[in-house]
Amino acid sequence: MSRRLDVDVAIIGGGLVGSSAALALRGMGMSVALLDKGFCGAQASGVNYGGVRRQGRPLEQLPLSQRAHGIWPRLQALIGIDGEFLRSGHLKLARDEADMAALEAYAEAVAGQGLGLELIGHNGLRERFGWVGGDVFGASFCAGDGHANPRLVSTGFASAARRAGVHVLENTPVKGVTRNGAGFALEAGDDLSLSARFVINSAGAWADSFAAAFGESVPLARIYPSMVVTEPLEAIMTANIGMEGGGIYARQVERGNCVVGGERALPLDDPDFSRPRGEGALAIMNRAAELFPGLRHAHAIRFWSGTEGAIPDRNPVIGPSLTTPGLIHAFGFTGAGFQIAPGVGEVLAELVRDGRSTTPIDAFTIGRFAPVPISTRTDRGSGAGEASEPQHPRETRS
């Protein structure tokens, strides 16, 4: 027996982007189905590092990032939990003079964006962040940034969407989606047929196949974060730590566990699943013990990994399909989507309702991958990611 469901908007992928869009759309009075092949928030949104960070983002992401920045302190009202969001500040460390120069250049480039970056020298770092050891030259501090618990936030948005009346359909993979008259026809799970006026493709690392179904090819790859968690420790880290050039990032949760990342996991036979490499995890553990003297005698009790979608120019795809009216894409956050995702959800809702967003997203068009004549475009794509901050290829965490 087959089930039928008619909605205004069908969302493929119940990650943070999809579920926050669902919640926002429901708030606009639309009927929404949120479909996930597994459990909502179980992939990239729930397995990332948990950085709520504007500092270090490419310039073109900053308007979106600022919009999201306004949402994080309102989580309790929005989804019923605070998601363990802590405005701890984000401290980006410089190993040497060249790193420091890069941080200074970034601070100058974003000066008008309201990030309030503060450059700190070696002595200042020792005074204010004495728990940072190792051979650190200086740092850049963004007091308004922080961190949160991705597992709670991603799951929380989906539960809030359900409570708001969204049809949240888990373990319901979308098997086919086609343009059908004025809208779309979707086949999902074992027996579900949906019709929808709009479709949002927020399927994360699985989004490229849905884009391809509508003639839009995207160079979407998979990356696998590799996190190490210590046993609960007394309060040591007062800020979320990043490193210019990459290599390590770390934060301490309220419970006392320190979360440290900086390496990549490897996929298992089923590439939907991955596992941290032993030597990679050990390397990051040793690095953490060296950089933070307070962790020198700590134990690692847990690793985690997950599957994230990545795009070579390190910017996501956000915006309307260029081939199919009513289809809107939002994926490929390249390991840096957590902070901006609640903002992306609002933008997607605006795109559905108004056909445009009040936040600039042109840089994220899917059109940047289309093969076009050299006379109208260069081969540099959108140029995204080349803006001001030289980023080490390894550092892709949010």
Add this chain to the structure above:
Amino acid sequence: MTARAQPLIVGAGPAGVRAAETLVKAGLRPLVVDEAPACGGQIYRQRLVADERSSTALYGSEASKAERLHSNFAALAGRLDYWPQALLWNLRDGRADIAVAGTNRQIAYDGLILATGATDRILPIPGWTLPGVFTLGGAQIALKAQGCAIGSRVVFLGSGPLLYLVAWQYLKAGVDVAAVLDTAPFNAKLNLLRGLALEPAVILRGMRMTAELRLRGVALHYGVEDVRVEGGRRVEAIMWRQGTRSRKLSCDGIGYGLALRSETQLADLAGCHFRFDQRDRAWLPERDAGGRGSVPGVYLAGDGAAIAGGDAAELAGERAGLALLEDRGLPHDPERAEVIGRALSRIGRFRDILEAAFPFPAHWAKDIADETPVCRCEEISAGEVRGAVGHFEISELNRLKAVSRIGMGRCQGRICGSAAAEILAGETGRGIDAVGRLRSQAPVKPIPLALTMAETGVKAAE
């Protein structure tokens, strides 16, 4: 030497020792990795320091088995590699990460026999985290390895053969055993009569222990419910209900356990498929009659594969060794394999009977009070688990872990996992088999951040 890497055996209990012996006899040189300082596993655990106690004092009726296992393993010295006090914390694709004396050694292996054993199964009760409450296994280790008791007036609580065995061992050691509280009703014990035909020696031994406990004035209570442990800074008393009657007994030590649970994390990391086992009320790695897991070259033996006890572990270890030899095309003894197969299936039938005699308290999740701590590592109460299930509408155990921190602490769910699954099943009105199982992750146990990497890198251990 062949170019192939060594077979790796994890665990030097009865299963691991017999597996090692089988491989060595066939001319292979396995690497045996074990967390304990000496072979024997939990059941034949050796004392840490030599004392005046005899083997009989330590192992009772099983003394000759223990001695034989220890001496057989010692006789293999020089023909295998043995790393005691070594924690194998990560496995993948023929490589293992092993922490030994503060250094990580990554080794390549060809053939993996997992003889990882079991730990006590626990369901939290009010007061179970008070100092003085031990698992039955922990109480036994204190006695066997350290020669000390968990208290001067001790109560044993729970279900399973270990309950009576440990109580009896404490009695023999001269400790005041105040009572044995069995969560199963007395009529469940009548099942044991069915076991007489299959394993008369085991049943008679159990009956003798029970009789001795009674003769020495130890109260045995059956069908114990609503158990609570009371105390300020440590255990002072235990309270329970029997039918309509409430009772209380003062004590300063409690040994508690509800049978055993298999240690399956490494089988999971090795990629083995799991199936739900009704008898053990747990997800266990699939294996064939030879102990072969679903991943070629991975073999499972002993209580780590399914709870069956020490005798079965010895047999299953040998059987897994034979399977490895067969799969390598080496000479092996198919007749011996058949004999072992028959013996193991008889023990299997006996386990069914024991399970009926010591049933799991399946109503626990319904009755457990919200304020009872479920996870000690992360300090999560039953009420918080229920709240997380409700707020996030959780139906699967790994999702419950994600939103509640249950199974995220030092124990990785080894202690709290069964309880969390029971609560989740109870809250969602489904069977325990329907809520899934916690996916294992490295490190299987805590490892120091400063663990240094051995300079040798990846190579076959020699």
